[in-house]
Every structure is written in C-alpha cells, then in structure tokens.
Amino acid sequence: MRKKAIIFIMVSTLIAGCGSGTDTMLTPGNQVTGKAAARAVVYLKDSAGAEVSTEADAAGSYLVNTIGMSKPFMLKAVFPNTSSAYAVAPSAGKTDIDAGSSNLVKLVAVAADLAVLWLTVKADILLIIAGTMSILQVLFAKAKAKAQI
Secondary structure, three states: OHHHHHHHHHHHHHHHHHOOOOOOOOOHHHEEEEEOOOOOEEEEEEOOOOEEEEEOOOOOEEEEEOOOOOOOEEEEEEOOOOOEEEEEEOOOEEOOOOHHHHHHHHHHHOOOOHHHHHHHOOHHHHHHHHHHHHHHHHHHHHHHHHHOO
C-alpha cells in the first residue's frame, strides 16, 4: 500500500508539472488572487526565480499578474506588524496566505524556516511542493465531503 501511495505522489507531481510555462495575455487564468491581511505586501516568486510584489487592500485582498512568469509560484505576505506567512500556488487562481498555508508549506517541504526556503527554493523543489499540496487538497476535500454525509 505504501509503495502505491509513493508511486501515486510521484506520478501526480509529474503531471502537475506538465503544464508549466508562461502566459502572454492578461486573463483570470494568469493572475494569482486571494486573501492575506489588510495592507500586507504580497510577494510572488515563480519557478524561474522571478519576483513581483503588490499590496493587499484594506480588506486583505490581493491580485498578482503572472504574465510571462513560470508556474508554480511561491507567495510570501509581509504583514504590517512585520510577521510573514507563505503559500504555494501550483498555477494561477485563488491562494490565501495565512498561518494555515504557512504550516502546510512547512509540513510538505519539511522546512524548519520558510524564510530560508523562500530565498533558496528551486523549480524542481517548487514543483514537488505544489504537486504534493494539490494531492493533499483533493484528499482533504474528499474527507470533508465524507464527514458531511
């Protein structure tokens, strides 16, 4: 059973990486949006190491344009009190950045210090983290659905 789970994770990770590349036209498909905290500065780093930033609005919502950037993405929110939170987005779409997302990245990446991971993350590691997180999200959704039956 354990061998099947490992094979499943490896295959899923490879599939998750198959669509990586860059977009050239602004659409909802090449934006990362979500919630952070009011006035947090949100940084997005792509799998090639390119980095952009934006500021969340008063409600904590943010939008980052990913045109020309390579997925998956790692996100960092620096809050007004100077604390930080991290998240990983396999592709464009909605990604919230908070303590829960930081804990999930820390768990999946087996990283004690997410600030060090932010500085040193490479494309292959980011693909593995994003693929594993995608699998976990599906499993969590299925478990939640079963619990509501």
